[in-house]
Amino acid sequence: MNILVVTGGYSIFDAKGQLNGFLAHLTEKNLTEKGHKVKFSDTTKDTYDINREVDKLLWADTLIYITPIMWFNIPAPMVEWLDKILLYEKTFVITEEYGEGGLVPAENFMIIATSNMKSSDLGKGHVLKNAPHIDDVLQPLIMTNNYLSVRNQIPTFHADDVIAGDTSWIEEAYLKHLNIYFKGI
Numbered sequence: 001m002n003i004l005v006v007t008g009g010y011s012i013f014d015a016k017g018q019l020n021g022f023l024a025h026l027t028e029k030n031l032t033e034k035g036h037k038v039k040f041s042d043t044t045k046d047t048y049d050i051n052r053e054v055d056k057l058l059w060a061d062t063l064i065y066i067t068p069i070m071w072f073n074i075p076a077p078m079v080e081w082l083d084k085i086l087l088y089e090k091t092f093v094i095t096e097e098y099g100e101g102g103l104v105p106a107e108n109f110m111i112i113a114t115s116n117m118k119s120s121d122l123g124k125g126h127v128l129k130n131a132p133h134i135d136d137v138l139q140p141l142i143m144t145n146n147y148l149s150v151r152n153q154i155p156t157f158h159a160d161d162v163i164a165g166d167t168s169w170i171e172e173a174y175l176k177h178l179n180i181y182f183k184g185i
Contacts, residue, residue, distance in 0.1 A: 001036045001185060004060035004106075008043045008067040008078035009114070019114050019162055019170070023066050026174060027112075034184035043081035053085045062108040063150060065141060069115040074141050082144060091148055102149025109145045110154035110181065111138055112174070116163045134158040154181045 005027055009020025028038050039056050041048065057063075067074045086092065093101040113134060123132030131137050134156055142153065157177045159170045 001182075002059055002061045003031055003036050003038045003064060004041060004056050004062070005038060005064045005066060006041045006043060006078070006081070008065070008075045008081075019159065019167065020066050020068060022171075023112055023114070023159070023174060026171065027064060027066065027178065030175060030178045031182055034182060036182065036185060041081065043075075043077040048081075050084050050087075053081070054087060054090055057085060057091065057104060057106075060106045062110070062154075063106050063145065064110050064112065066112040067114070067141075069113050069117070069137060072137055074138075086144075086148070099147045100149075102147055104148040104150050106148075106150045108152045108154055109150045111135075111141060111156045112159070113138060113156060114159045114162050117160060118165070119158060119160045 005024055007020060007024050009018075009024075024040065028040070031038050039059070041053055041056055065074070065078070067078055070076075073079070088094075089103075091103050093103065095101040115134075117128070119134065122128055122134060122136070128137075135142060135153075138156065145151070145153070155177075157174055159167070159174070161167075162170075
């Protein structure tokens with residue numbers, strides 16, 4: 001399987017982006033050992049070539065986004081990357097029925113989200129009362145993939161409470177998640 005890993009972690013406030021980088025490393029190691037071909041797009045680099053990024057997107061069978069959640073959204077560099085590489089007549093066309101003109105051939109996508117919110121906070125309080133699941137917070141990225149015709153979502157992995165909490169559980173849990181949804185070829 002051809003897998004494109006799109007990363008968006010960088011240093012902001014107390015977060016240094018290291019966890020997202022570590023998860024990207026684990027992803028590459030785990031999936032290449034299983035025989036998958038893995039390419040990366042680091043959205044925090046401002047030196048990427050747009051045509052090469054589009055080619056990688058159109059090459060992939062599966063897209064994996066490794067992203068922190070910042071202000072209840074993906075980080076600005078990832079949004080900018082999407083703005084630049086989602087090109088009319090290359091990755092989508094306009095159709096009579098809105099959202100049915102996706103040209104990205106990938107069948108699957110998965111989101112690996114890191115955040116300082118606790119999973120137990122989802123669905124509670126004024127801010128998160130309408131978001132009982134992490135995917136409720138990630139709707140813009142989910143809907144963007146659906147618009148591009150990438151509609152099979154592999155369950156999201158959420159590494160929560162990553163700044164103030166205990167993160168020792170993340171590596172084992174993430175590898176287990178990968179092993180459930182990605183088999184060797």
